[in-house]
Amino acid sequence: MAIRTYVCGLDAAVNIIGGKWKVLIIWAIGDQRRRFGELRRQVPGISEKVLFQHLREMEANDLVVREEFDEVPARVEYSLTELGHSLSAALQPLNDWGSQHMQRTGTAVACSYS
Numbered sequence: 144m145a146i147r148t149y150v151c152g153l154d155a156a157v158n159i160i161g162g163k164w165k166v167l168i169i170w171a172i173g174d175q176r177r178r179f180g181e182l183r184r185q186v187p188g189i190s191e192k193v194l195f196q197h198l199r200e201m202e203a204n205d206l207v208v209r210e211e212f213d214e215v216p217a218r219v220e221y222s223l224t225e226l227g228h229s230l231s232a233a234l235q236p237l238n239d240w241g242s243q244h245m246q247r248t249g250t251a252v253a254c255s256y257s
Contacts, residue, residue, distance in 0.1 A: 159204050160230070164189055164197050169206065169223065169231050170238070176210070176220040206230060 149155040160166050164186065171177065171185035183194055198221060201207040206227035212218040223231060244250075 156230075156233075159206070162197075164193060165201060166234055168194070168197055168201065169227060170234065172207070172221060172223050172227070173231065174223075174228075176222045178218065178220055182221065201227070 147158070149158070160169070167186045167189075168182060171182055177185070179194070179198075182198075183189065183191060186194065198207060198209065202209050205224050208222050208224055210220050210222070212220070
């Protein structure tokens, strides 16, 4: 497998978080452990298949930790790694900008996480 080279830091970041779902998943996890069903409810519009795929990719990129509990029924929880937390902190100014934009344009809606 060839190692990808990047044009700049933004290129590297967008490669890791590409698309709209991954940043919303990171935002939904935040500082808490979340079960798959919780994430599914926190990120409206995402299919189970896409959520599962993105969580696997994010785990491979060391953004998310998947913890399995040996229980019946099975329980799995997801949380952010240190790298995931640093990305979440980097997304905060973008969230603030988006919130201001929504207010300015009158498109503000209730957000389940902030």
